[in-house]
Amino acid sequence: MINLTELRAPRTGTPVPPTPATDTDTASIAPDDVADPFVDLAPEPPAPVVFRLEEVSVSYGDTPAVADVTVDLGEHEITAIIGPSGCGKSTLLRSLNRMHDGLPDVRINGRITYRDVDLYGPAVNPVEVRRRIGMVFQKPNPFPKSIYDNVAFGPRVIGRRSRADLDDRVERALRDAALWSEVHHRLGSSAMALSGGQQQRLCIARALAIEPDVLLMDEPCSALDPIATHRIEDLLTELKHRYTIVIVTHNMQQAARISDRTIFFTTEVDDGAGDLRCGRLVEHGPTVTLFSTPADPRTLDYVTGRFG
Numbered sequence: 372m373i374n375l376t377e378l379r380a381p382r383t384g385t386p387v388p389p390t391p392a393t394d395t396d397t398a399s400i401a402p403d404d405v406a407d408p409f410v411d412l413a414p415e416p417p418a419p420v421v422f423r424l425e426e427v428s429v430s431y432g433d434t435p436a437v438a439d440v441t442v443d444l445g446e447h448e449i450t451a452i453i454g455p456s457g458c459g460k461s462t463l464l465r466s467l468n469r470m471h472d473g474l475p476d477v478r479i480n481g482r483i484t485y486r487d488v489d490l491y492g493p494a495v496n497p498v499e500v501r502r503r504i505g506m507v508f509q510k511p512n513p514f515p516k517s518i519y520d521n522v523a524f525g526p527r528v529i530g531r532r533s534r535a536d537l538d539d540r541v542e543r544a545l546r547d548a549a550l551w552s553e554v555h556h557r558l559g560s561s562a563m564a565l566s567g568g569q570q571q572r573l574c575i576a577r578a579l580a581i582e583p584d585v586l587l588m589d590e591p592c593s594a595l596d597p598i599a600t601h602r603i604e605d606l607l608t609e610l611k612h613r614y615t616i617v618i619v620t621h622n623m624q625q626a627a628r629i630s631d632r633t634i635f636f637t638t639e640v641d642d643g644a645g646d647l648r649c650g651r652l653v654e655h656g657p658t659v660t661l662f663s664t665p666a667d668p669r670t671l672d673y674v675t676g677r678f679g
C-alpha cells in the first residue's frame with residue numbers, strides 16, 4: 372500500500388545544492404524554471420474515476436437496503452466496502468454490475484455511471500456490463516466440470532472457438548490467478564476436487580478469462596482458511612495493477628492490509644418508517660486515513676472494535 376506521507380519532500384535538513392548548470396543549460400533555462408527542491412511534491416493525483424455513484428439507493432420492495440450513496444471509485448485501486456452485517460454492502464456491490472436485473476422487487480434510484488456511461492441507461496447491454504465487470508462470490512462456486520472447462524466457459528460463451536485461442540486464454544487466466552503451477556498437469560480433472568482456496572482462485576481465473584475491466588468481490592475469503600486467504604490477498608494486490616477491484620469484506624484487517632480506499636457503511640433506523648433499518652455511507656477515503664484518523668466517531672468505534 373502506498374504511504375502518502377512518504378512521498379512528501381523533506382522540509383528540514385541540509386539543503387542539497389542544485390547541480391551546476393552548463394553554459395548550454397543557462398542559455399535556455401530562466402531562473403523561474405529551476406525547481407525549488409523544498410517545495411512539497413503535490414499529493415498523488417486522484418485515480419481516474421471508474422464508477423461514480425450519485426445519491427444511489429437500493430430497495431427490496433418498499434424496504435430500503437441502502438440509501439443516499441455518493442462516492443467515486445478509482446481505477447487500479449482496491450476499494451474495500453466495510454460495515455456491520457446487513458448494512459447493504461453486498462446489495463450495493465451487486466448494483467455495480469446490474470446483478471439485480473430481472474428481480475422484480477429491486478428498485479435502484481439515483482445514478483451510477485461506469486466510465487462516464489449511465490450503467491442503467493436504456494442503450495446499455497447488461498451482458499456487456501457483466502463481461503466488463505466480473506464478480507467473484509463469497510463461496511467458491513466452480514461448475515461441476517473440468518478445470519479447463521471452468522476457465523474456458525466465459526470465452527466460449529462470448530464466441531472464442533479456436534482451440535489455440537482458448538488454450539492461450541485458459542493458461543493466461545490461470546497464471547494471473549496464481550493457480551497455473553498447481554494445476555497445469557491436470558487441466559482435465561474435475562474442479563470439484565480442488566481445495567477451497569484453489570477453487571476460489573479458479574473462480575477468479577474464470578472471471579479473468581473474459582478480460583474484464585473490473586472485479587467485484589463479495590467476501591471472497593470468508594470461506595477460506597488463513598493460508599488460502601493470504602494467497603488471495605497477495606493475488607489481489609498484484610491484480611490491481613491491471614484491474615479495478617471492489618471488495619466487500621467483514622474483515623477489517625483485510626481491508627486495512629490490501630485496500631487503497633475504504634468505504635464505511637453503518638445501519639441506521641429510518642425515523643420516518645417505523646423501525647426500518649437502512650444502510651448509510653458514513654465515511655470514505657484513503658484506507659490509511661480511515662483507519663488511523665477517521666473523521667466520524669462511528670467509524671472510529673467500528674474500526675477500533677467498539678461496535679459491530
Ligand code: ADP
Nearest residue numbers: 431435436454455456457458459460461462463
Ligand atoms: P450486507 O452485505 O452488508 O450484510 P446485504 O446487502 O446482504 O447486507 O443486505 C442488506 C439488507 O437487505 C438486509 O436487511 C437484507 O436482509 C436485505 N436483503 C438482502 N438481499 C435481499 C433480497 N434478495 N430480498 C430482500 N431483502 C434482501
